[in-house]
Amino acid sequence: MGVVSTQGLTVQYPRVRALDALTVEIPEGITGVVGVNGAGKSTLIKVLLGLLRPTSGQVQVLGMDPTTHGPQIRELVGYMPEHDCLPADVSAAEFVMHMAMMSGLPRAAARERTSDVLRHVGLAEERHRPMGGYSTGMKQRAKLAQAIVHDPRLVLLDEPTNGLDPRARDDMLELIGTIGHSFGISVAVTSHLLGELERTADHVVVIDSGRLLRASATSDLTHSTGDVLVEVLGPSGSDQRIGQALLDRGLQAWPQGDKVAVRISDPAQLDVVRDTVVDLDLGLVRIQEIRHTLEEVFHQQGAPA
């Protein structure tokens, strides 16, 4: 069984049905929960934490029902809220330590875990400064630190890359990868950007208007296009030479940046590519499979991205 499973989960607000008969399984590992703003992602997280009672349907988080076992679930689950909710005049060290003790850790253990976790998220140096003076990226990392300080089995991250510049966003995604793959904490991370999580998430759940659009392993969605990208090392113009030589040998090839894309319909054609590079006395850097991006998959299907 997955870390989260829902059956026919419905949440009706007075005017909006935020979740509509949602049946989904979130397995161990890193799962991206993707949907446009208003799709119902935050509502799902609130139900999973036992903070919001569903109108109908069933939910299990780590095998427990949040409507009856909210406190037990919150002991084993970390939560990073979407919006800025950090007290401005408190330092990250004080705040994360406080959250660790709220989760039941004794003072000495809480202090040790706080210092470890702030180091993991890259806030070791700034940990004694009031968080009001932090950049958005630092605030997001402080929110992430409090979500994992009690070493949960599952962490729910609500739009952790919101408001970050591209570099801070990449750092955050890398950190999420480390939490999920090296620390062994399962992660459910929401995003309104379909393509953002494809390198980090093992699984993708796509929600649209409170309904499940798609749930599958990321690698199943981003399946191979059947084309490869060939990168060679040699004097300038080597990519054109290799492209022409491949065309001469009957392959379909076309330039892509400073590399050459080649259509492969038979695995033996990979040998032809390799031999052609050798015959031209060029260095073969890599032959790389070209995969569909998540955005391409969904745009082809006419689904929202």
Ligand SMILES: Nc1ncnc2c1ncn2[C@@H]1O[C@H](COP(=O)(O)OP(=O)(O)OP(=O)(O)O)[C@@H](O)[C@H]1O
């Ligand atoms: N407390 C509430 N009362 C009434 N309607 C709500 C409430 N919270 C959310 N909604 C509505 O429910 C729908 C789903 O909202 P939700 O916040 O779950 O979506 P989301 O996918 O997380 O989007 P966002 O990233 O913008 O928060 C939206 O139409 C929203 O306006």
